[in-house]
Structure formats: structure tokens, C-alpha cells
Amino acid sequence: MPEAPEVEALASFLRERLLRRTVTGVELVEGRALKTRGRPLDELIGRDVSGVTRHGKHLDIDFEGVHLGLGFGRAGWATWDEGAVAERPDDAPVAAVIARLMFDDAVLGVTDAGDWLSVQLHVVDAADDVPSVAKLGPDAADPAYSRAMLAEALGGRRKQLKALLQEQETLAGIGNAYSDEILFAARLSPSAHASALTDDEITRLWNALHDTMTAAVIARLGVPIAEQKAAKVAAMRVHGRTGEPCPDCGGVVEDIPGTKGGGQWCPSCQGAD
Known part of the structure; x- marks a missing residue:
């Protein structure tokens, strides 16, 4: 997608x-x-x-x-x-x-x-x-999207982080792949609930969101239309990498439980919810 x-x-x-x-x-x-x-x-x-x-x-x-x-x-x-x-x-x-x-x-x-x-x-x-x-929410790739805006979006919601990041009414532009990449960079479990995040974890999530989306936008500019999908796939660190070594810790990248292979994470790096 x-x-x-x-x-x-x-x-x-x-x-x-x-x-x-x-x-x-x-x-x-x-x-x-x-x-x-x-x-x-x-x-x-x-x-x-x-x-x-x-x-x-x-x-x-x-x-x-x-x-x-x-x-x-x-x-x-x-x-x-x-x-x-x-x-x-x-x-x-x-x-x-x-x-x-x-x-x-x-x-x-x-x-x-x-x-x-x-x-x-x-x-x-x-x-x-x-x-x-x-009905779109604020744009995830907008440099003006602030930590305060993210904290407000998370609120006290008991919704899993991966699902929330893909909720277009809350934060527009993120799909299955970049939600995995953002959570990996933030070292957060995809099944953790938004309401359970500490202030430090919210900061980590915001930094990961900003850095991941900014880098991806810059990297895709200038890539020919026909090569966009391949460029995106090649840039993924955990998404679509089931069974491969984690690029950071060397552990094994696994499918996120309940996603039927549609999402991936590193249990060693991202911990348990």
C-alpha cells in the first residue's frame, strides 16, 4: 500500500x-x-x-x-x-x-x-x-506535527499502538508498513495500549514518528514511479522481514501476533506489552 x-x-x-x-x-x-x-x-x-x-x-x-x-x-x-x-x-x-x-x-x-x-x-x-x-486527522509527515498533538491524540485511549497509528482520522498517512517501522524505532510493542504510555514513551514515539516519516519522504523523492514500491520494501528494517535477523540486536524478526503475517516486530528490542 x-x-x-x-x-x-x-x-x-x-x-x-x-x-x-x-x-x-x-x-x-x-x-x-x-x-x-x-x-x-x-x-x-x-x-x-x-x-x-x-x-x-x-x-x-x-x-x-x-x-x-x-x-x-x-x-x-x-x-x-x-x-x-x-x-x-x-x-x-x-x-x-x-x-x-x-x-x-x-x-x-x-x-x-x-x-x-x-x-x-x-x-x-x-x-x-x-x-x-x-475526515482525515493531522498529517503524520507534517514537520509541524508536535509532541503535544501526539499526546492529545493518544489521550486515555485503550487502543493498541499499531492500530492507532493506522487510524486515518487520528493521524493521516501511516499504513501497515510505516507503523511497524515507527514502533520499532521507538522500541515500543505494537500491542501496547496508548493509555499505558509514560511521558518518556510518548516522547520516544513522537521522535520515531517524526524521524521515520521525514527520512522516508526525503528518500522517496526523485525515485521513478515504477520503482517506488521496490524502494519502500528495500528500506524496511522489520516490516516484511519475518525470520530475518533484527538489524539492531541480531534477534529474530517475528510476525506480530494476530496480524496473520501482515505486521512484523522484534520482540527482543520492543519488549512485551
């Missing part, structure tokens, strides 16, 4: 290439992905791109006041063809094309590589007209 760092890199990539370009054609391959049935993609034809912004894990493209909201979900992503079509790595999964936006000399594609459709498209008048964007 693309999270804030990858979507921020995509937004930056598209800002450099799309601004002031005019949509010459559209194609909706998978009709179920368009959630605003009364507003077809055809509304975009003839309009110039005037802005590209990220909202949590969502992308918004502004076409002179008509917005296309993209929610990538679990397995969605984008492609960019300009001139020669980039080669696909032999081991890369074939992603289903969901939609295409055509420009004079380029095509922006939206794809989904999952077993079930997760991409969502919305044609709206403003970015926060998309329901999932309207």
Missing part, C-alpha cells in the same frame, strides 16, 4: 510534469472505481492541470476547479508514459489498468495490482468533498 512518503513523491513527480497541461481524453476501464457516478471523468477533458496535492495517503489533482481525487487503497498506484513506454521488471506483478488521463504527449494511468479492487476515483469540486479525505 502506498503511504504518505510514496504519495508525496508521486505528487511531486506529477507537479513537475502535469501543471498547465491540458487533458485531451479520458478512459475509465473499471467503472466500479468511480464513486461519483453523476460526475464522469469526461468533465476533465479540455481542462488544464492547476495543482497536485497530497492528503494523507490520497492524491488530489486540480483541473481548474474540478478535482480528481485518487484513493489508492491497498494495491493501487499510477503509471506515467511519455515518449517510450518504460519497461516493466520481469518479476513485477501485472497491475490492472483502472483509468487513463491523456494529454498531448503523455498518459497518466491509474492501476490496481490487488485481488480485489481498492482504487477509488472521485470527481468533485474540492479535495475534501471526498468523504475519506474530509
Whole structure:
């Protein structure tokens, strides 16, 4: 799943290439992905791109006041063809094309590589007209997100930390992978409850969140769209590393109990809840 760092890199990539370009054609391959049935993609034809912004894990493209909201979900992503079509790595999964936006000399594609459709498209008048964007909490990758804001979000909630970090209404932009990485850096158990954290542990969590997201955003910028997933996977220290040695203590990275292999941690470094 693309999270804030990858979507921020995509937004930056598209800002450099799309601004002031005019949509010459559209194609909706998978009709179920368009959630605003009364507003077809055809509304975009003839309009110039005037802005590209990220909202949590969502992308918004502004076409002179008509917005296309993209929610990538679990397995969605984008492609960019300009001139020669980039080669696909032999081991890369074939992603289903969901939609295409055509420009004079380029095509922006939206794809989904999952077993079930997760991409969502919305044609709206403003970015926060998309329901999932309207309810987003503060952005996890925002340098202005403070320790005090995190402490307030944690409050007295008896919710496990991994689940809370992925709760978009509380903190936008973090998904399965970066929640594992943040908790590993903070040396906190993913199953620990927010309400049980000490002041020192809240500080550690905030530092880990800030450092992990900042480093990831910087690292993903400039990476070609087609290589974003591989770059993210390669940067993971514990997520997706089941059975491998912990990079810090040499212990064994394990699946987080109850996640069915979807999350990983180092029990030696992160202790017990």
C-alpha cells in the first residue's frame, strides 16, 4: 500500500510534469472505481492541470476547479508514459489498468495490482468533498506535527499502538508498513495500549514518528514511479522481514501476533506489552 512518503513523491513527480497541461481524453476501464457516478471523468477533458496535492495517503489533482481525487487503497498506484513506454521488471506483478488521463504527449494511468479492487476515483469540486479525505486527522509527515498533538491524540485511549497509528482520522498517512517501522524505532510493542504510555514513551514515539516519516519522504523523492514500491520494501528494517535477523540486536524478526503475517516486530528490542 502506498503511504504518505510514496504519495508525496508521486505528487511531486506529477507537479513537475502535469501543471498547465491540458487533458485531451479520458478512459475509465473499471467503472466500479468511480464513486461519483453523476460526475464522469469526461468533465476533465479540455481542462488544464492547476495543482497536485497530497492528503494523507490520497492524491488530489486540480483541473481548474474540478478535482480528481485518487484513493489508492491497498494495491493501487499510477503509471506515467511519455515518449517510450518504460519497461516493466520481469518479476513485477501485472497491475490492472483502472483509468487513463491523456494529454498531448503523455498518459497518466491509474492501476490496481490487488485481488480485489481498492482504487477509488472521485470527481468533485474540492479535495475534501471526498468523504475519506474530509475526515482525515493531522498529517503524520507534517514537520509541524508536535509532541503535544501526539499526546492529545493518544489521550486515555485503550487502543493498541499499531492500530492507532493506522487510524486515518487520528493521524493521516501511516499504513501497515510505516507503523511497524515507527514502533520499532521507538522500541515500543505494537500491542501496547496508548493509555499505558509514560511521558518518556510518548516522547520516544513522537521522535520515531517524526524521524521515520521525514527520512522516508526525503528518500522517496526523485525515485521513478515504477520503482517506488521496490524502494519502500528495500528500506524496511522489520516490516516484511519475518525470520530475518533484527538489524539492531541480531534477534529474530517475528510476525506480530494476530496480524496473520501482515505486521512484523522484534520482540527482543520492543519488549512485551
